[in-house]
Amino acid sequence: MVLSRFWLAIFISSIAFVVFSLFSGGNYTIDHVLNGKKDDPILISEKYLEQVPAFVKDSIKNAPEQTMVVNRDTINADTTYVFQNKTVKIYSGVQKSDGLLPTCKNSLLDLIIPLIAYLAFFCGIMELLIISGAAEKLARQLSPMFAKVFPSVPKNHESISYMTLNFAANFLGLDSAATPFGLKAMESLQAINPEKDKASDAQIMFMCLHAAGLTLIPTSIIGYRAAENAANPADVMLPCILTSFIGTIAAFLIVGIRQRVNFKSASLLVALMTIIAGIVGLLFYINTLDLIGKNFFTSNLSGLMLVAIIGFTLIFSFVNEKKFVAHDTTIFDTFVTGANNGLKTGVTIFPYVMGMLVAISFFRNSGLFEIISNGISFVFSNIGVSKEITDSLPVAMLRPFSSGGSRGFMIDAMRTFGPDSFTGRLSSIFQCSAETTFYVIAVYFGSIKVKNTRYTLSTMLLVDLICVITAILVASWFF
Template sequence: MVLSRFWLVIFISAIVFVVFSLFAGDSYTIDHVLNGKKDDPILVSEKYIEQIPAFIKDSIKKAPNQTMIINRDTLNADTTYVFKNKTVKIYSGVQKSDGLLPTCKSTLLDLILPLMAYLAFFCGLMELLIISGASGKLAKGLSPVFVKVFPSIPKDHPSISYMTLNFAANFLGLDSAATPFGLKAMESLQEINPEKDKASDAQIMFMCLHASGLTLIATSIIGYRAAAGATNPADVMLPCIITSFIGTIAAFLIVGIKQKINFKSASLVAALMALIAAIIGLLMYVNHLDLIGKNYFTSNLSALILVGIIAFTLIFSFIKEKKFTDAKTTVFEAFVVGANNGVKTGVTIFPYVLGMLVAISLFRNSGLFEIISNWIAFIFSNMGVSKQITDALPVALLRPFSSAGSRGFLIDSMNTFGADSMTGRLSSIFQCSAESTFYVIAVYFGSVNIKNTRYALGTMLLVDVICVITAIFVASWFF
């Protein structure tokens, strides 16, 4: 219900603002909101050639393609004058994201189809893990901890192994693997959910822990920083880990208090201490490496582990081939069945993702997001917050809505202020330390047709705020 109302609010408010801007004369056309593409110039005016300044008119007539570019504002795209059919069209600024119709197309071609391919492959592997018995063994080994965090889940339930693989993939920055494992976990949890259209306690806990974004190897962030010319692209890795870890602990405590979980459990405390020790150990190891060593380690660890998971699944399935025979199938046929289920899941979640991304596109292109972010930056600056911090806030504000959008702001901030600036580094931490909340809600709850998300959305947004505040303190401490 909360998600539905929020979706309606951002959709309707964006439409009202677009129409108001058009009739108030603040914008010349709204076509870019519907048909424009990201980084396209925006049409701001159209005049007869006699109405423009003489020096521009003369220059246009002399230009071979009858266009002229004036560098009026170094912070924005150049203003372009295009003469055609007796009028001069004036373009200035660039579009922040794809319009409504291109978003519909790109959601299917650039997001859902690749996601369906990942789902098909990893759901095929998950089917092998299920039939071979590997997932059952993993669930049995981790049950003592998981039954404390998820008291409503029966001991040795298959969802435990799926959630473990999802957390591990997120931890190692394996986004392509994390989503299929997570969707399989939601599907498994839905089987024991007594109210099928309402999120269970276990599903909410899983979603909030997943969305807190605990990551050890921020491979993509390191890549963006390297491309932007950072002196040490991996220098934000430790701040990212600290910020995301605090966000994960905050999510666990907030949801745990709501669900009255026993935090004094010995197995729970032991697991938490083991996780902290593992993180500290890896950080100490990475910290003693030189720049080349860090880059080599961060670029290979995640890939090696993913290859290891695939190899283990196939080898274990081969060893346990008799179980496939008993199930009247073969290893390959079982993989195909799992892959087919993955494709079906992709088809199921497409409408949920489409609805959310179209609303976000309209919201961004309407200009409302820029107004809100500018006001927030203004408030923070008047509170004495450094301009270097306020310049990075657009990444934090957009991150819950769109990973691609916040990534664009991240790259822009590094190009504008420098990859090694406080703004560039803080933007990197913002991008790394949280999930795209509304996208995650749409994908995961949509995959099992959950209509009432209860307090999941509010908790995830609160964790996002905690991550933002933590990131500011951590970045100020380190840099």
């Protein structure tokens, strides 16, 4: 219900703002909102040739393509004059994201089709884990701890293994694997949910822990920093780990208090201490490596772990092939069955993803997001927050809405202020330490057709805010 109202609010407010801007002279056309593509120039005016300044008129006439570009620099957008069909079209600035119609198309071509491919493969792997008995063994081992965090989940339930694999994939920065595991976990939790149209306590806890995005190896962030020629691309790794870990603990405490989780449980404390000890130990090891060693380790650990999971699954399935025979199937046929289920899941979630992405696209291209972002930055700057922090806030603000949009702001911040500037590093931590909240809710709850998400959205946004505040404090401490 909350998500539905929010979706309506950003859509209706964006439409109202676009119409107001058009008739008040703020926008010359709204075509870019509907049909424009990201980074395309925006049409701001159209004049007759006699109405433009004389130097522009002469330059257009002498130009081979009857086009003139002024204000050429690397920071501000160029203003372009194009003479065509007896008028001069004036373009300035670039579009922040795709318009409504390209977003509809690209959400299918660039997002859903690759996602369906990932879902098909990893759901096939998960089906092997189920039939071979590996999922059951993993659930049995982790049940004592999960029973404290998810008291409504039955002992040794298959959802435990799926949630574990999802957390592990997020932990290692394996986004392509994390989503299929997470969707399978939600589907499994839905099977034991007594109210099918309403999010269960276990689903809310899982979603909020997932939203904190506990990450050990932020491979994509390191890659972007390396591409921008950072002196030490991995220097934000420890701040990213600390920020996401604090966000995860905050999510657990906030939801746990509401669900009356027993925080004094010995098994829960042991598990928490083990995780902390493992993170600290790995960080100490990484700190002993030189720059090349760190880059080699961070770039290969995630990939090796994914290969290890796939390899273990196949070998374990082969060793336990008799279980497949008992189910009147083969290892390959079981994989195909799981892949087919992943394909169906991808088709199911497409409308939810498209609806959310189109609303966010409209929100950004309307100019309303930019006004809100600038307003918040202005308020922060007037209460004493440094400009280095306010310059990176657009990344934090857009992160819950759009991963691609916030990533664009992060890259822009690194190019504008430098990858080794405080703004460049803080933007990287913002990008790493939170989840794309609205997209995740639409995908995960859409896959199981849960309409009432209860307090999931408000809690996830609160966790996002905690991650933002923590990122600022941690970045200030380190840099």
